[in-house]
Amino acid sequence: MKKFAVVLALMVLSLALFIPFTVYIQSAQAQTGGYSIQTVTHEVHILYSGQVIISDTIQVTGTMPSIIQVGLPFQYTQHVIEVEAYDSNNNKLTVTAGVSLQDRSGFYGTTIDLSDATSNTFTVIFVLSNDLLAPGSSITRYNLNYPAYPSLTLPAATVNTTLVLPAG
Numbered sequence: 001m002k003k004f005a006v007v008l009a010l011m012v013l014s015l016a017l018f019i020p021f022t023v024y025i026q027s028a029q030a031q032t033g034g035y036s037i038q039t040v041t042h043e044v045h046i047l048y049s050g051q052v053i054i055s056d057t058i059q060v061t062g063t064m065p066s067i068i069q070v071g072l073p074f075q076y077t078q079h080v081i082e083v084e085a086y087d088s089n090n091n092k093l094t095v096t097a098g099v100s101l102q103d104r105s106g107f108y109g110t111t112i113d114l115s116d117a118t119s120n121t122f123t124v125i126f127v128l129s130n131d132l133l134a135p136g137s138s139i140t141r142y143n144l145n146y147p148a149y150p151s152l153t154l155p156a157a158t159v160n161t162t163l164v165l166p167a168g
Contacts, residue, residue: 034063037156044146045164050130051081056150057123064114070124071101071109071151079128085112088121095124102153109151 041057056070072080077098085093094113101109112124134143148161 035060035065036062037152037154038158040150040152040156040159042148042150042159042161043164044148044162046133046144046166048166050133050142052079052128052130052132052144052146054126054128054147055123056125057121058150058152058156059121061120064117064120066113066115068112068114069099069101069109069153070112071107072126072147073151074106074108076126076128076132076147077108079131080108080126081129082127083110083125085110085122085124087114087117088119088123091116091118093117093122101151104153107151 037058038061039057039059041055043055043057045053045055047053054072058068058070060068080097083095083097085095087093093116096111096113097108099109099111101107110124112122114122128146132145134145135141136143146163149159150156
């Protein structure tokens, strides 16, 4: 009986210590800095050489952030040849490639410096190698594995995806 009373007392004491920590926990949310992503135009271009160009044109509303991150699923990391970014007035923006995409694992991230941007719309271009193109069931057919959606750190209100194939 004494063991039962001791165990019960320890359980009550444990609950009294840990309940305050669990009751007042609030979920954390990323701060957006007063901007949102209004529209993303995600275009996947396949060249005759088999290289893949992914162009994400992003329109931001609200206060323009100083940096923004855009990425690809990690499986495409070894295929990235180059990453560039431009604002809508064709001013080249500074890109830092190969960074982690905020706190998300499984992504190849790029940080775009928007401090020199002259508009709220900019384009990020990923050039991927032709290693993604694999022979299909016949000589004239190929299979391509490509990211169908952009990888962003905030949700976008609208995403338009287009696949552009070589003519012929």
